Amino acid sequence: MNKIKLSLILLSSILMGCSDKPRKVLLIKQWHLAPSQVTLNIDSSKQLPQFENQKDIFLKLSTLIESNKVDAVVSEGCEGEIDKEFNLQF
Numbered sequence: 001m002n003k004i005k006l007s008l009i010l011l012s013s014i015l016m017g018c019s020d021k022p023r024k025v026l027l028i029k030q031w032h033l034a035p036s037q038v039t040l041n042i043d044s045s046k047q048l049p050q051f052e053n054q055k056d057i058f059l060k061l062s063t064l065i066e067s068n069k070v071d072a073v074v075s076e077g078c079e080g081e082i083d084k085e086f087n088l089q090f
Contacts, residue, residue: 028057
């Protein structure tokens with residue numbers, strides 16, 4: 001079993017066991033950028049074919065968070081917090 005499937009099973013078990021309240025897990029397929037893709041230039045990044053997918057995911061999660069419809073967001077990807085100082089490329 002690969003690590004992602006195992007992580008999802010463990011996450012689901014944890015969420016389901018935390019409360020008597022019914023829980024839902026939403027999986028969103030992401031169209032990843034290539035590891036060498038530089039996205040520091042916002043205008044050129046908007047021209048990438050993945051832009052619409054990335055934007056839609058952000059807007060969906062933002063809406064769910066703002067409306068208090070999620071208790072947690074778990075994302076597979078880079079380690080560490082991505083902020084204005086983040087400069088690693090993956």
